[in-house]
Amino acid sequence: MKNSVKLGVNIDHVATLRQARYRGVDINSDIVVEPNVLELARLAEKGGADSITAHLREDRRHMADADLFNLRENISVPLNMEMACAEGVLEVALKVRPDYACLVPENRLEITTEGGLDVVLHRLKVSDTVAALSNIGVVCSLFIDPDFKQIEAAKEIGAPVVELHTGAYANAWGNPQKLEREFLRIKNAVEFAKSIGLTVNAGHGLNYVNVSKIVALGGFNELNIGHTIVSKALVCGLEEAVRQMKGLLK
Ligand code: PXP
Numbered sequence: 001m002k003n004s005v006k007l008g009v010n011i012d013h014v015a016t017l018r019q020a021r022y023r024g025v026d027i028n029s030d031i032v033v034e035p036n037v038l039e040l041a042r043l044a045e046k047g048g049a050d051s052i053t054a055h056l057r058e059d060r061r062h063m064a065d066a067d068l069f070n071l072r073e074n075i076s077v078p079l080n081m082e083m084a085c086a087e088g089v090l091e092v093a094l095k096v097r098p099d100y101a102c103l104v105p106e107n108r109l110e111i112t113t114e115g116g117l118d119v120v121l122h123r124l125k126v127s128d129t130v131a132a133l134s135n136i137g138v139v140c141s142l143f144i145d146p147d148f149k150q151i152e153a154a155k156e157i158g159a160p161v162v163e164l165h166t167g168a169y170a171n172a173w174g175n176p177q178k179l180e181r182e183f184l185r186i187k188n189a190v191e192f193a194k195s196i197g198l199t200v201n202a203g204h205g206l207n208y209v210n211v212s213k214i215v216a217l218g219g220f221n222e223l224n225i226g227h228t229i230v231s232k233a234l235v236c237g238l239e240e241a242v243r244q245m246k247g248l249l250k
Contacts, residue, residue: 004250005215006050008080008203009242010226014040015054015062027066037067040238041075044229047242051100053224055082056089058106068096080224082143084110085122085129094136101133102163102201102224104143115204116145116165119153127157134158141201146189155196162193163201163224166214170205183213190219208232211248223249 014037022033041052052075054063071079078099083089084106093101103126105111105118112118119126119142130140141161144150145168154162169186172178186202193200202214203224211223225245232241 004246005220006222007048007242007246007249008051008053008201008222008224009044009047009049009229009245010053010055010082010203010224011037011040011044011230012053012055012062012226013230015064015067019062027064028070037063038070038074041071043238044242045075045077047239048246049077049242050222051078051080053080053082053102053226055104056092058084058086058088065092068092068098072096072098085117085125090129090132093133093138097136098138100139100141100161102141102143103129103159112145112147112150114145114147114165114168116147116150117143119144119150119157123153123157126159130157130159141199143203146185148189148192151189151193151196151198154193155198159198161199161201161221163203164189164193165204166202166206167204169214170207170210173210183217186214187217190217194219208245208248211245215249 014035018035025033027033056063056068080100080102081093081098082102082104083093085103103117110118110122133140140159141163142154142159143163146164164186169182172182190200199221201222202220206225207228229241229245
């Protein structure tokens with residue numbers, strides 16, 4: 001029997017909602033600071049999440065440093081920390097020691113055409129960050145466009161995992177020609193990345209409708225999905241929203 005692809009649940013939007021009311025408040029203080037990121041992470045676990053993803057942005061617009069430490073201490077599935085190749089967040093990552101780190105662009109200059117990290121242009125900075133994290137046992141992945149040059153660069157600098165950016169595929173929904181083009185790019189990219197020994201994840205813009213075509217392609221280790229799951233959670237609760245997505249990944 002074929003293994004099902006794993007589901008990483010991105011819960012940044014839970015922190016975004018909290019920050020809309022409680023920006024500047026210590027999340028571990030005695031007052032009620034809601035929604036509680038850890039409580040929601042645990043519900044995602046109950047629903048079948050294979051990992052929990054949290055992005056510590058340089059501007060701390062949603063997740064706070066304390067969220068990463070709380071998650072690290074209290075969840076039982078692997079923690080995937082998304083981060084830029086920047087000193088201020090690398091310092092935190094080296095203390096948190098997440099299971100995985102996914103390096104993402106935050107600054108417009110670090111972004112390729114479609115929106116992934118430009119590893120070709122920022123090779124040195126990316127490889128220094130990968131080296132620092134790998135040294136303490138963090139498995140690094142690079143969030144890149146489905147582009148052969150980016151995949152080759154990821155391999156050359158020693159990242160064991162790539163996360164293919166599915167945003168262009170998601171945005172092409174409703175335009176059959178464009179969708180087919182973007183789908184083929186992902187298909188070719190996953191085959192190429194696997195052929196050179198990389199583990200391949202994917203994410204961004206995937207939802208309950210467009211995810212099945214990606215799952216059917218095969219070859220992915222894990223899909224990282226956030227917005228659509230947290231949106232559905234408003235209707236049916238996070239545990240159930242995660243369970244339904246897991247059902248689509250089988
Ligand atoms: N993967 C990466 C690297 C991301 O930055 C994001 C968005 O934060 C996601 C996956 C999840 O995207 P979405 O919220 O659109 O599902």
